[in-house]
Amino acid sequence: MDEKERREIVAEVMKKIPAGDALLLTLYYLEDNPVKEIAKITGLNEPNVKVKLFRARKLFKEMVVSNYGIQITGS
Numbered sequence: 001m002d003e004k005e006r007r008e009i010v011a012e013v014m015k016k017i018p019a020g021d022a023l024l025l026t027l028y029y030l031e032d033n034p035v036k037e038i039a040k041i042t043g044l045n046e047p048n049v050k051v052k053l054f055r056a057r058k059l060f061k062e063m064v065v066s067n068y069g070i071q072i073t074g075s
Contacts, residue, residue, distance in 0.1 A: 001070075009070070013063045021056035028053055 014022045027033045027041060035053075039046045061072045 009064065009068055013060055013067070016063060016067075017056070017059055021052070021059060024049065024053050024056050025060060 014025065017025075023042070024038065027038045028035075033041070035046050035049050038044075038049050038053075042049065044052065064070050064072055
């Protein structure tokens, strides 16, 4: 899979998941914000950010696997 295809899949999945999950994943992975900064931005406490990021990653992975049949490794 090339980079363009990967970006398209990420964009599609991000549109389908809840906005709060998409925001957390964007802040953490695409904008490289640390958990502490995400907590400040969102008003959540740090442990809550970590839990929500874990759940958002899990949902993202499930959506990629179920919609595109692509296995994600390493998380």
